[in-house]
Amino acid sequence: MIRGILLDLAGVVYEGDHVLPNALEAVRQLHSTGLPIRFVTNTTTKTKKALLARLTGLGLEITSDELFTPGQAARAWLKQHNASPLLLVHPNLKAEFSSLPDRKKRAVIVGDAGEAFTYWTLNHAFRALIDGAAFLALAKNRTFMDDDGKLSLDAGAFVSALEYSSGKQAIVLGKPSPDFFHAALASMGCAPEEAVMVGDDAECDVAGALLAGLSRAVLVRTGKYRDGDERRVEAPPTAVVKDLPAAAAWILGHRDG
Incomplete structure (x- = not known):
């Protein structure tokens, strides 16, 4: 159900x-x-x-x-761990963290920084990490659908580069983090096995949801979807459909089953 x-x-x-x-x-x-x-959403170029x-x-x-946004999850993490952010994010997202108090503990936060990904900014983040800062990734997607209708390189490659160089594993706050899915489910009093996820990313949306304990996940053939994506993930989708209207029809047809 x-x-x-x-x-x-x-x-x-x-x-x-x-x-x-x-x-x-x-x-x-x-x-x-x-x-x-x-x-x-794993969108990290805008505040909530x-x-x-x-x-x-x-x-x-x-x-x-x-x-539910990764920036929102990052703020909650910083509050819980009494830490201040060192930001490697898109300039538009910095306002999300502007009201936070300064604390001694530091956490490097990496999001889709776009053109702000330079050698200097990455090296600055690397040095903070090897000096003891925590490592938070707002998301670790491989690609995203850009405004020109083509796929573009997402933050995952830069997160992986910092992991490789620093020897630290990033804490992923957005999808496919189970905590991210569970926080959204908890907000509506829904158990994972009673929920369905709909997304265009076979890895982060669909496999991430299923590995987080959701019983159903529907992959749509829009956005970043490419032919065969459903066969390239550890946990394949429950269903693959044309688009969101088709996903809605699938949900309504399986609501009681």
Whole structure:
């Protein structure tokens, strides 16, 4: 039985500056069932507030409580561990951490920094890591669908480079971290085995959800999906469908089963 739904955003609901065909109607259809929904994204180029504003502008009806971001998870980690951030992130995301107090303990936080990934910034992060800073990765995706409709290199390669050089393993805060999935599920009182995940990333969205204990995960052939992705992951998807409307139909058809 399905009692809760997790939806990815980029590549599932929208791409670039446009909503995918009939995606908003599919979200409304899922909302009409009364099932709780959480939107779980690895987007790290915007603050949660800015992302909410963008989604609202695209016509998506969403509240702050329904949206889970890696930046949000990083703030919670820093508070829990009494640490201050050393940021290697996109300039637009820095405001997410501006209100945090200065603490003695440090944590290097790596996100999709875009053009801010330079030798100097990476070496600065490396030196902080070997000096004892904790290592947090907002996400470790291989690629993302860029605004020009093509795949671009994501932060995963830079996180791996710092892991290799420093000898430290990053704590991944976004998908596919089980803690990230579990936090979203806990917010709606849903057990993992009663939830379904929908995403376009076979590795982070689908396999990540299944390995986190979710009983079902649906892969859509939009966004970053490439033919055969479902055969290249440790935990294959429960179903592979055309797009979000097809995923919504699949969920409604399997809600009680």
